Amino acid sequence: MPALKITPRPHDDALVLVIDGEIDMATEQLFHKALSAAIDKRPDGRVVLDCARLSFIDSSGLRVLIQGHRMAKQNHSTVSVAAPIDRVAQVLRVTAIDTRVPVFGTVDAALAAPMGSPNGA
Numbered sequence: 001m002p003a004l005k006i007t008p009r010p011h012d013d014a015l016v017l018v019i020d021g022e023i024d025m026a027t028e029q030l031f032h033k034a035l036s037a038a039i040d041k042r043p044d045g046r047v048v049l050d051c052a053r054l055s056f057i058d059s060s061g062l063r064v065l066i067q068g069h070r071m072a073k074q075n076h077s078t079v080s081v082a083a084p085i086d087r088v089a090q091v092l093r094v095t096a097i098d099t100r101v102p103v104f105g106t107v108d109a110a111l112a113a114p115m116g117s118p119n120g121a
Helices: 028-041 059-074 087-093 109-113
Strands: 004-011 016-022 046-057 078-082
Touching: 004 028, 016 028, 016 087, 016 109, 028 046, 028 059, 028 109, 046 059, 046 087, 046 109, 059 078
Parallel strands: 016 046, 046 078
Antiparallel strands: 004 016
16 A cells, blocks of 8 residues: 555545555645645645545655645645544644644534634634
C-alpha cells in the first residue's frame, strides 16, 4: 500500500480531499499536486481536507498546507482541515497553523461553515 492516498470527493461548491496515510518528504509532492489541482478546480469555493485517516504530517507537509492556504486566498477560495486525529491536531496547534487554516471536528462542520469562517473545532 502506498504511504499516501488522496481521493477527491466533489460536494456542492466544495471538493473534499480524503487523505489516507502519511504526509512527509516522500509524499509531499503528491499532496502538493492534489491540493493545487483541487484549489484550481474550485475558484471561489472551498477545499476540505478530510484528515480522519491522516496518521502523520511533518514539516514538509505543513509547508504544503500553508502554501495551499495562501494559494486558496489568492483564488478567493478556502482550504480547511477536518477531523484530524489527536496527533495531527496537536501538530497543527503546536505550530499555530490552526490559527491560520481553519480546523473543524468533522467534514460536515467544515462544509457547513460560512466561507472564511474561523476555526470551528
